[in-house]
Amino acid sequence: MESKVLERIQHIKLTTDEDEAMAIQLVQRDKILEEFSLSLIGRFLTKKPINLRAAKSLLRSMWKLGDDLKIIDVGEGLLQYEFSLESQLMWVWNNGPWCFDNHLLALRQWEKRMSFRSVTFLKQPFWIQVWGLPFDLINEEAGNDIGRSIGELVEVDCKAFKSNQSRFLQIRVEVPLNKPLRRGGPMISLEGVTTKGLLV
Known part of the structure; x- marks a missing residue:
């Protein structure tokens, strides 16, 4: 029922009188916008x-x-x-x-x-863990580069570097929803050393 009504709205042809705009003056507009x-x-x-x-x-x-x-x-x-x-x-x-x-x-x-x-829903933020990196690449700078190569970088979780955990990088990335999530890939350091990382 709902989809039929919405389809009808899209295809309706209005008369000249019907096409005249109706002014909406909401007294509590600010309150409504604040709630929304x-x-x-x-x-x-x-x-x-x-x-x-x-x-x-x-x-x-x-x-x-x-x-x-x-x-x-x-x-x-x-x-x-x-x-x-x-x-x-x-x-x-x-x-x-x-x-x-x-x-x-x-x-x-x-x-x-x-x-x-x-x-529309074109992209979605995901927390991604990057495993298999050399110890010296488990840092914020490397996280920034890896994140930008996957999608739109949101942040690198730096709490892990300040704690006792340095087994993986954790980054938050906005990933396009029209592509499958990347499971891993080769990563090249400045020295030209290639490492295969796993993304989970």
């Missing part, structure tokens, strides 16, 4: 039907938010995740990606004038 600014828009990347009730319950549990999180169906498989605090939103954004029943939940931050027709 604490939202993420998401879609499960699958063509199979999803048990939304179970998915919502699992996400509330994983994100430890319970009833603090509003999950609103906004059509075309899109869900709006409305948070009470910016810190909650940022925690979910920074600790993804998230999935349900092996289906990736693609997320993006809400933007003004966004509608179900304009939402």
